[in-house]
Amino acid sequence: MTDQPSSSEFxxxxxxxKVKSPLGEDQLLPERMVITEGVSQLFEIQLNVRAKKEAVKPEELIGRLVDVSIEVQQGDGEEGSGIRRPFNGLVTDLHEGPPITRGLRSYAMTIRPQMWLLSRRSDCRIWMDKTSVDVVETLFSEHGIPAPDTSGIISPPPVQHYSTQFNETDLDYLLRRLEEDGLFYWFSHEDGSHKLHVADTANGWLGPSPSAQGEGRVRLAQGSSDRNHINDWARRFSYVSGQRAGADWNFETPGMVPGNMTPSLVQMPDATKRELYEYPARIKTVEEAERAQKLRAQSIEADHDRVFGGSTSRILEAGRRFTPYEVAHPEHEYEEHVIIRASHTIVDRSYETNSNEPEYRNTFEAIPARVPLTPHRTTKCPKIEGTQVAIVAGPEGEEIHPDQYGRIKLWFPWDRKAKKDGTDTCWVRVSQAWGGVTWGAQVIPRIGMEVMVAFVDGDPDRPLVTGVVNNPKNSVPYDLPANKTRMVLRSNTHKGDGFNEITFEDEAGKENQFFHAQKDQTTRVLNDRTKRIDRHEVASVGGNRAVEVSGNQKHEIGGSVNTVVGGTGPMAMMAMAGVQALSGQTAGLLSQAAQIAGGGGPVVAAFATSLASSALGFLGAGGMSSREGVVSGPSPRSDAGTALAGSGTGVGSDASSLFPLPGIMNTIIGAFQSTSVGVAKAEQIGVSKVTNVGRTSLERVGKTKKLSVGERYEVTVGKAILSQTANHTMIASDKIVLAAPGGVIEINKQGVFIKANKFEVKSDSINFKRGSGGKNTNKPFAEDCSKK
Structure with a gap:
């Protein structure tokens, strides 16, 4: 029986x-590894190991970099002299297995690139004036990941002025930006690190794997099981649409919808009839449309020609070029390809068997190296359905901050980095009630206002302000629900405390339209203006009033009118000071004139009484109190002019009792009156006219003055009458009487009669003759005819 080695001997x-980990040399013994790698995808390594340590703590491996390598070429027998292909990555998952023989425990690890960490953080964030390359470099820096290799980018992507990361992971946002700009990526590995490569053209593909020592050719032998051979090579061609097209709306070019159509370079029968069209294409100009549709066309062109294969070659890496060749059929020529997907499986059973022969195989997908793998836009762009809340932003010290289109700046509550001064956001259009060519509505939300924001087509990059809402800071103009019947449009003075306002009060019986102009109100009517007021109209002008009428002006007053020149309100009574003493006399003269005329009766008497009191045409105490409410009442801001309307009604009502009867025109002038008439002036008085001059009355007539009195003409002078002229003729059809205390001269139809206490004539010559040319006529200038 052969003794088995202990775990410490492995x-x-x-x-x-092989695997290198923070646990130390040979503490983990790899048995099986499955690697999935590709272009525009994160690699993933599933590694099964035996751990010499009885219990591996998760924090000892998870979140740490490990190195795994596979042997590509055996060395000459010395330790480490062979060629190995390294893989480096971050342990993201650790699965603890059961204890096994010799005190070992099985574990399964998942290893991913550090870029995977971007999927562990999500944010709502605004990116201003950044390219997609700026985004990847910024995010890698924030996550502490080595900078990517962007040398494969031939045409740098354009700056995107405004882009929103909305409830997206950093990874999803980054991938979305890369896909929009047609940038593809992959990873390379070396001991201790791995690197992200980003490219936009086929020129960015890397050369053969370093583990191939510069040899990019790989032998192709269909069905072979030999080492380092491609044993399966299947080329597939797919139908692709003939052209890509797209359009979008740009409000700055309303006469033209930016768009473009780009035909595919892959020619298919009738392919141009199969167009892939999109709207909105997320572009603003024709140039942007051309670029976007070119990238979209490239993405489907890359799907046309694909190779699916399998091999035992350990040097095939994603993003690297290789060229197949056949020994058995040298006449078969293959163009250079690049691996875009690969799945490697390595099994090492040497820890349990005497066999040291590992099992390695891979499957791969490749495209011609002349083709860029322009990505499809598979990462979803977030959609914002409905509306969101935002706050109007702008420079400190400013209240209104629009551009030439009435657009405003905003900050969103979800933007934790918002500066709130408008420098870190785009201009946002504001929906108006109406809009035409220099006409329509213009209401600019002000800094600090809470607004509702919709998003065109749900695109977070296309906000649109649809309205303004109130909150405790920006409260309603009038307290609610107490003033629920008011419809209000009030604006605040820019950098001031005033306001302009239009308010409609719809409470039954209290309906009112209130207009308030903080400074000026200007009205221009190009044709007719008609105004009808069914009850009172009260107007108070604090300064001057000028009226110019180019045609005719007509006034009709059904009652009476009082005009005071020289004072208003209490000062109007002061205008009477100069004639106060004459009022009684004037009233007496008026009564006397009426008696003489024999007309007027009680009506004239009532008028004379009012005239004598000097109160004719003046407001009473109630009217004066109401007038104060009109002239100097409280600000109408709090009540929409309700108090002002009430005061005006009080003045109007009191004006009903200004005169004892209708048809009176009363004029009071405090100092002077001047009347100038260029041609003629006619004055008609039906019954009586009374003129009462306190001191002096002077009259001058340039040529002729005639006075005609129907019955009686009386002149009473207190001291003297002086009549001075070249010729003075006095004519009476009956008689003339000159009377003084010393005598009487009477001239009548019978002759001239003189009665005197004493009659004295002094003259150098006295001549009395018989006969008179006018003795038989009453004409004043009749004379004897000299030719008679």
Whole structure:
């Protein structure tokens, strides 16, 4: 009976399969290994080992790098003199098996690339102005992974201004970006490390495996079981669509939908009738569309020509070139290929049997080395269904921050790295109620507002603001539900405390439209404007008012009108100061005139009474109080102008009692009145006119003045009358009487009669003649005819 070696005597030195781990030399004895590797996929190694340690703690292996190697070529017998192919990776899973013979315990390990760690972290993150190469380098750095080899990229991918990683692992986001840019990748291995390679063209494929020592040719012998032979080679050709096409919307080019059609380089019968079209193609310009569709076409072209095979050659590696050749049929020529998928199985039974002959085999998939393996976009782009909440962002100290299209900046609550100043996000369009060519709605959400955001086609990279919502910080304009009947549009003064507002109050019996302009209100009407107010209108202008009417202006007032010039409110009464003392006299004159005219009666008497009181046309106490509410009441911001409306109603109602009867126009001018008429002025008064001048009345007529009185003309002067002219003619059809205390001169139809206490005539010459040219007529200028 042959003695079996103890576990301590087992070493890996001369074996085909070796492993180096943090547990130490020869502490793990590999028995079986299955390796799956490929282009644009993470490699995975399933390794079965026997552990000399009775219990391996998970933390001793999981998350640590290990090295595994397989023998490619035996050496000359010296330790380590053979050629080996290394594999390096991170232990991600450890399966503990049962105890086995000689104190050993079986374990199964899963080994993956360090890049796999990116699948262990997910995030919601915005990437600004980064290429896909920037993304892979940034994420590798954040995860502490050696930088990738990007020398295989001939045409660097374009910068993507805004890209969202939304509830995606770092790995999924990275793969999605690589696929969008047509970048493919694979891994190479050496003792102690492994490296990611990224390429965009066939020029990026690596040469033969280092374990092949520069020899890229591999013998092909169908059905052979010999070592280092390809024993199965099956070439497959697949039908591919004739062209790829895509389009998308770019709001900056509304007259053109960016798109492109790229025909396939693989020619198939009627293939152009089978077009693969996509919308949206995630592009903005025709140039982007051309690039995108070229990559999509390349991805399906790479599916056309594939080789599926199997071999015992241990030098076939993903991403590396090789060339098959046949010894039996040298006339068969093969072009250079590259491995894009491979599965290796290695079994070492030397720890349990005397046989040291290992079992190795692989299956592989390859494409011509002239073809880039442009990836299909298999990694799903996240979709955001419905809406999300965001906050309007912008520079510190600013309140409104739009661009020329009315777009705004946002920060999302899920973005933990948001600067909140708008520098780390894109411009986002804002949905408006209407939009035309320089017309439509323009409402710009302000910094700090909470908005609702939808995403065009569910794409996280295409946010669209659909509305603004309130929160405790940005509360509603009026308390709710107390003011639930109000529809409000209020804006806040930019960097100030004021506001503009339009409010509709719909409470039954209290309906009101409230308009508030913080500074100016400007109205331009190009044709007609019609306004009808069924009850009161109260207007208060704090400064000046100017009205210009190019055509005609018409006013009709059914009641009475009071105009005060020189003061408003309490100061309006002060305008009466100059004529206060005349009021009684004027009222008396008015009554006297009515009596003389014999008309007016009680109506004129009532008017005269009001005139005498100096209160005609002035608001009462209630009206004055309401006026204060109109002129200097509290800010209407809190009540949508309800108090202002009430005060206006009070003024309007009190105005009903300004006059004792309708048809009165009362004008009070505190200082001066000037009237200038260019051609003519006509004045018609039905019954009486009273003019009461406190001191002086001067009148000048440039040419002729005529006065016609139907019945009686009286002039009463307290001291003197001076009448001065070149010719003064006085005519009376009945008589003229000049009377003074010393006598009377009367001229009537009978003649001239003089009655005097004393009659004295002084003259250088006195001539009394008989006869008169006008004795038989009443004309003032009749004379004797000289030709008679």
């Amino acid at each position: 070493i890996q030195a001369s074996r085909v399969l």
